[in-house]
Amino acid sequence: MKTVHAYAAKDSTSSLEPFEYSLPEIGPEQVDIRVEFCGICHSDLSMLRNDWGISTYPIVPGHEVVGRVEEVGAMVKSLKPGDRVGLGWFSGSCMTCPQCIGGDQNLCTTGQGTIVGRHGGFADLVRTHWIWATPLPDALPGESAGPLFCGGITVFNPILEFDVRPTDRVGVIGIGGLGHLALQFLNKWGCEVTAFSSNPDKSAELAALGAHRVVNSRDASALKAEAGRFDFIMSTVNVPLEWSDYINALAPRGRLHTVGAVLEPIPVSAFPLIMAQRSISGSPLGSPATTAKMLEFCTRHQIAPLVQEFNMSDANAALNLLEHGSPRYRIVLKA
Numbered sequence: 001m002k003t004v005h006a007y008a009a010k011d012s013t014s015s016l017e018p019f020e021y022s023l024p025e026i027g028p029e030q031v032d033i034r035v036e037f038c039g040i041c042h043s044d045l046s047m048l049r050n051d052w053g054i055s056t057y058p059i060v061p062g063h064e065v066v067g068r069v070e071e072v073g074a075m076v077k078s079l080k081p082g083d084r085v086g087l088g089w090f091s092g093s094c095m096t097c098p099q100c101i102g103g104d105q106n107l108c109t110t111g112q113g114t115i116v117g118r119h120g121g122f123a124d125l126v127r128t129h130w131i132w133a134t135p136l137p138d139a140l141p142g143e144s145a146g147p148l149f150c151g152g153i154t155v156f157n158p159i160l161e162f163d164v165r166p167t168d169r170v171g172v173i174g175i176g177g178l179g180h181l182a183l184q185f186l187n188k189w190g191c192e193v194t195a196f197s198s199n200p201d202k203s204a205e206l207a208a209l210g211a212h213r214v215v216n217s218r219d220a221s222a223l224k225a226e227a228g229r230f231d232f233i234m235s236t237v238n239v240p241l242e243w244s245d246y247i248n249a250l251a252p253r254g255r256l257h258t259v260g261a262v263l264e265p266i267p268v269s270a271f272p273l274i275m276a277q278r279s280i281s282g283s284p285l286g287s288p289a290t291t292a293k294m295l296e297f298c299t300r301h302q303i304a305p306l307v308q309e310f311n312m313s314d315a316n317a318a319l320n321l322l323e324h325g326s327p328r329y330r331i332v333l334k335a
Contacts, residue, residue, distance in 0.1 A: 038062040061120050066085075089150050093129070174260065194229075256281075
């Protein structure tokens with residue numbers, strides 16, 4: 001048995017408090033990671049508040065972990081103690097279903113979330129199945145790499161999945177924790193990149209991140225002027241939008257793709273889709289293989305999240321900034 005020192009909330013209205021729990025003997029395919037850094041994602045807030053109705057308490061948040069392998073199970077061959085790894089939203093998948101066998105472990109219908117029914121990375125130790133502990137290249141600094149394992153892979157995966165091409169005109173809706181990474185990826189991919197932002201005063205900052213153009217997402221006339229332009233638009237926000245304007249902004253065969261967890265239904269009229277053969281889609285993170293490709297791409301092009309660092313003991317203050325402030329652009333806790 002191992003004692004884990006963590007920070008947990010006892011219910012949906014509580015702040016985080018010091019918390020201890022025990023891990024049983026490690027399983028043959030499991031890995032224990034000694035946490036060095038853990039990013040904070042809006043999904044942590046959603047789980048703390050039980051916005052999705054799947055939280056169990058006490059809950060230890062944290063699913064953007066960077067650390068060192070401390071122990072491996074008897075059947076783990078690809079990792080060894082001391083290896084630097086990252087862990088994201090998923091910590092397990094069945095490894096037997098068609099999706100897992102086909103390399104789409106992120107689509108496993110029985111996949112296990114790192115903070116769903118188990119305790120996450122706001123702790124000194126976290127356990128996972130070995131396949132989800134992805135080796136971190138030496139060139140990527142640990143203090144900023146954590147958000148790549150959730151926010152990063154969330155926006156990188158659809159670029160590969162839907163064959164976004166360097167010749168494409170692409171748009172990104174919402175330039176926050178997810179969107180600022182999407183701009184960097186798509187710029188280095190070779191696309192013409194447009195940022196749809198509610199704060200056009202950030203135009204110079206968005207250009208530095210990779211945007212070639214900035215459109216004020218609160219200006220209805222500016223949105224309508226984009227009609228028929230885009231091959232691919234990625235929405236990273238979790239609030240309702242003027243969906244019809246973004247659908248009309250798609251070129252023939254264009255795709256509107258959401259990675260933002262919007263709780264309200266997305267109203268869609270059939271004819272704008274049918275007549276221009278447009279599509280609407282969504283996706284959850286990415287497979288371990290795609291995560292490794294993303295890390296290689298980040299190394300090659302020097303892509304990294306912009307982060308604000310807090311000590312793990314200041315997790316409540318960090319969560320408050322995420323919920324009520326304007327972090328630039330991700331928050332990372334240092335163990």
